[in-house]
Every structure is written in structure tokens, then in C-alpha cells.
Amino acid sequence: MSIRSQLLKGILDGCVLAVIEKEVVYGYELSKKLQTVGLADVSEGTIYPVLLRLQKNNLIKGEMRPSESGPNRKYYQLTQAGKEALDDIRSEWLGISDAVGKLMKG
Amino acid sequence: MSIRSQLLKGILDGCVLAVIEKEVVYGYELSKKLQTVGLADVSEGTIYPVLLRLQKNNLIKGEMRPSESGPNRKYYQLTQAGKEALDDIRSEWLGISDAVGKLMKG
DNA sequence: TTTCACTACTTTGCATAACAATATAGTTGA
DNA sequence: TCAACTATATTGTTATGCAAAGTAGTGAAA
Numbered sequence: 001m002s003i004r005s006q007l008l009k010g011i012l013d014g015c016v017l018a019v020i021e022k023e024v025v026y027g028y029e030l031s032k033k034l035q036t037v038g039l040a041d042v043s044e045g046t047i048y049p050v051l052l053r054l055q056k057n058n059l060i061k062g063e064m065r066p067s068e069s070g071p072n073r074k075y076y077q078l079t080q081a082g083k084e085a086l087d088d089i090r091s092e093w094l095g096i097s098d099a100v101g102k103l104m105k106g
Numbered sequence: 107m108s109i110r111s112q113l114l115k116g117i118l119d120g121c122v123l124a125v126i127e128k129e130v131v132y133g134y135e136l137s138k139k140l141q142t143v144g145l146a147d148v149s150e151g152t153i154y155p156v157l158l159r160l161q162k163n164n165l166i167k168g169e170m171r172p173s174e175s176g177p178n179r180k181y182y183q184l185t186q187a188g189k190e191a192l193d194d195i196r197s198e199w200l201g202i203s204d205a206v207g208k209l210m211k212g
Numbered sequence: 213t214t215t216c217a218c219t220a221c222t223t224t225g226c227a228t229a230a231c232a233a234t235a236t237a238g239t240t241g242a
Numbered sequence: 243t244c245a246a247c248t249a250t251a252t253t254g255t256t257a258t259g260c261a262a263a264g265t266a267g268t269g270a271a272a
Contacts, residue, residue, distance in 0.1 A: 004198050007116045009112065012230080048252090069248080071236095099143050112229085119258095135220095150260095218269085223265105229256100230255100236249100240248100242244090
């Protein structure tokens with residue numbers, strides 16, 4: 001497993017929630033979006049299991065809608081629990097990234 | 107599994123390497139050190155498997171030394187491969203923490 | 213002197229996650 | 243017709259955090 005994959009672990013759920021918080025998106029769009037932000041190598045094989053898991057845990061909810069061009073799309077939005085989870089992740093992230101940042105600088 | 111544990115995944119190896127880079131430490135000391143830096147809840151049950159794994163992968167090497175007080179201690183230092191691995195992790199960390207930081211801010 | 217607390221390392225087992233690989237299917241243009 | 247792109251879903255592999263339990267040395271309180 002690559003260093004990048006390893007680092008991505010656990011942060012990915014938060015990233016997905018953060019994107020969905022800002023706008024209603026569908027899976028394929030989301031994977032493209034994360035790649036442009038700097039999280040390359042986040043393929044569909046990674047994104048869809050994350051979305052299914054988040055939905056199963058009631059953090060997001062999906063809704064199928066037809067597309068004018070191409071297959072149907074499943075649009076996701078945050079639930080109330082999802083907003084709260086995102087807040088938790090955000091604060092944990094701040095604490096940990098701060099601590100790790102200091103360690104890495106030396 | 108807690109959010110914190112999840113976030114810690116994959117970053118922990120880098121943190122351990124970063125501490126060892128600065129000074130030769132033994133496991134128990136390391137776990138205490140990480141806790142004070144802000145990475146609380148990093149217990150021995152977490153640290154020792156990490157150390158064993160890093161040693162197995164030749165990123166660090168350990169040496170048993172007697173202690174004036176208490177059981178013997180195993181002191182670890184980085185190998186050349188460990189230094190290179192730490193450099194890789196450092197640069198990956200910069201990229202990912204930057205991207206995630208932006209996403210989290212919104 | 214027994215018992216507790218602290219230091220110190222090791223091993224086992226479980227739940228979870230990234231993601232490659234694979235399957236399925238609609239649309240579009242050459 | 244066939245390739246390329248869009249779009250979602252599932253399966254299997256591998257690795258990891260860490261709780262838990264075990265072993266063992268030291269020292270102080272009871």
C-alpha cells in the first residue's frame with residue numbers, strides 16, 4: 001500500500017463530507033472534484049464504497065435523478081448527523097494536523 | 107473505531123520516524139513523548155507494533171540496553187532507508203494536509 | 213513482606229479501510 | 243459498429259490502530 005493511500009485513510013470520509021456540505025454532488029463528479037483539489041488517485045473504486053458506507057451510517061442521503069446525457073446519477077446531500085460528524089472530524093483534524101505538522105518540521 | 111484513531115492511521119509511522127530522527131529513543135519513552143505533543147491516546151499497544159513493523163522493514167534498528175532503574179530498554183535509531191522513507195512521508199504529508207486543510211475550511 | 217504502582221517490551225485478535233479489479237449499462241461521435 | 247466517456251456497484255486483498263492480556267524488573271507504602 002502506498003504512502004499516499006495510507007495517509008488518505010480516515011481523512012477521506014471527512015473530505016467527502018466537506019465537499020457534499022458545500023454542494024449536492026454525485027459520485028463520479030465527486031471523484032473528479034477531489035482529484036483536481038490535489039487528492040489525485042482517488043478513483044471510483046475508492047469513492048463509491050465511501051459513499052455507500054456514509055449512507056449506511058446515515059451521514060448522507062442519496063437520490064437518483066436522470067441525466068440529460070448519460071446514465072442516471074445519484075446525488076448526495078448531508079443529513080443532520082452528517083453535519084455533526086463533519087464538525088467532529090474538522091476539530092479532530094485541526095488538532096492532529098497541527099501536532100503532526102510540528103513533528104514533521106522537527 | 108474513533109475518528110481520532112482513523113485519522114491517526116498512516117500518519118503514525120511518519121510521526122514515529124520523525125521523533126526517532128531527532129533523537130535515539132526507546133518505545134515507552136516514545137509513547138509518552140507523542141502523548142505530550144498532542145497525540146494523546148497513543149498507548150503502548152499502538153506504539154510497539156509500529157516499532158516492530160518499522161524494524162522489520164529496515165527503517166529503524168533497535169538495540170537493547172540495560173536501564174539503571176527498571177527493565178531493559180530497546181533504543182531505536184533510523185537507518186538510511188528510514189531517512190528516505192521519512193522524506194517521502196514528509197512530502198506526501200505536505201501535499202495532502204494542504205489539500206485537506208483547504209477542503210475543511212470550505 | 214506483601215501489595216500496589218510504575219516502568220518496559222511483546223503478542224494475539226478484531227474491526228475497518230483503501231483500492232484494484234471486475235461487472236453492468238447508458239450516451240456520443242467517428 | 244466500435245471506441246470512449248459517463249456512472250454506479252461489488253468483491254477480495256492487505257494493512258493498520260489498538261484493546262487486551264502476558265511477562266518482568268523496581269521501589270515504596272501498607
